[in-house]
Amino acid sequence: MNGFDFGAGDPSVPGPLTQIPVARIRLRLDALTGRRDYAGAARLLAYWRDEARAMKDVRGEFFVLNELMGVFRKSDDREKALESAEDTLRLIPHPEISDTVGAGTAYVNAGTVYKYAGDPAKALDCFWKARIIYERFLNRDDERLGGLYNNMALALTDLERFREALGLFESALRIMRKQPFGKREEAITLLNMADAHAREGGLEAAEERINECLRTAERLLADPSLPRDRYHAFVCEKCAPVFSYYGWFKTASELEKTAAMIRRNDLYTEVGSG
Numbered sequence: 001m002n003g004f005d006f007g008a009g010d011p012s013v014p015g016p017l018t019q020i021p022v023a024r025i026r027l028r029l030d031a032l033t034g035r036r037d038y039a040g041a042a043r044l045l046a047y048w049r050d051e052a053r054a055m056k057d058v059r060g061e062f063f064v065l066n067e068l069m070g071v072f073r074k075s076d077d078r079e080k081a082l083e084s085a086e087d088t089l090r091l092i093p094h095p096e097i098s099d100t101v102g103a104g105t106a107y108v109n110a111g112t113v114y115k116y117a118g119d120p121a122k123a124l125d126c127f128w129k130a131r132i133i134y135e136r137f138l139n140r141d142d143e144r145l146g147g148l149y150n151n152m153a154l155a156l157t158d159l160e161r162f163r164e165a166l167g168l169f170e171s172a173l174r175i176m177r178k179q180p181f182g183k184r185e186e187a188i189t190l191l192n193m194a195d196a197h198a199r200e201g202g203l204e205a206a207e208e209r210i211n212e213c214l215r216t217a218e219r220l221l222a223d224p225s226l227p228r229d230r231y232h233a234f235v236c237e238k239c240a241p242v243f244s245y246y247g248w249f250k251t252a253s254e255l256e257k258t259a260a261m262i263r264r265n266d267l268y269t270e271v272g273s274g
Helices: 022-034 036-053 060-072 078-091 099-116 120-137 145-156 162-176 183-201 207-221 230-245 251-272
Strands: none
Touching: 022 036, 022 060, 022 078, 036 060, 036 183, 060 078, 060 099, 060 120, 078 099, 099 120, 099 145, 120 145, 145 183, 162 183, 183 207, 207 230, 207 251
16 A cells, blocks of 8 residues: 555445445455555556546545556556556646645655656655645654655665755654654665665775664564564565675575565465455
8 A cells, every 4th residue: 555545435325426435445455465466456446447537536536546556666567657656646736636635645656656767856856745745734753754754865865865865764763763663664764774875985884884774674673562464574575685685694584584474374364264
């Protein structure tokens, strides 16, 4: 999921739909993406986009497009991810969408697509637009702001604006430390900081700072208070290659084992409940 929070209606009474059933779509989408069935997720969302357009449900279509950006990015379909981003941005000026937190989230999602597609300057432009909206409407400790600062810092790193990037990584960390299960996001941000240090000063010159980031991230991910759920598996899979890149092969292997164990248990649970 993309953290999209601009929900359309979910009618609970019988009768013709005037809005697509967002809550039900979210549940089905979570199940599909949880087992990495991105082709199935794309088909589900394409169907409901057509339904939303037929109903003239602008907010529903906006929800679907936000989710499509993430699905196509995860399935490495750059062309369709960019197409979904452009379609989403075209809807933002609509009176039901503009000047809302949901519009800010859409800018974040589109920026993430542009960063993935190799256009950090365009990504940063989206992130700045999201920042204006988020800082206006959200509490300064809101985890969505932490995620935004982390994404902005990644784009700035690609643009070799390292001092600005590291400052935003620190801002993201301050917010994530206040979240109930924020240790995973802290770990991801610390690994991003390690990469920024390496790119700014080189591996040898930045070795001490890199290792400090890796040690802290390793400790955070191993925290027993974190739920071993699908999201934890995703984070372990995301972080393992970074540890491996820096020669922390044992840590990388442990994260891969943890993710595989969660995926297996999840599959058994799904089969058993079916």
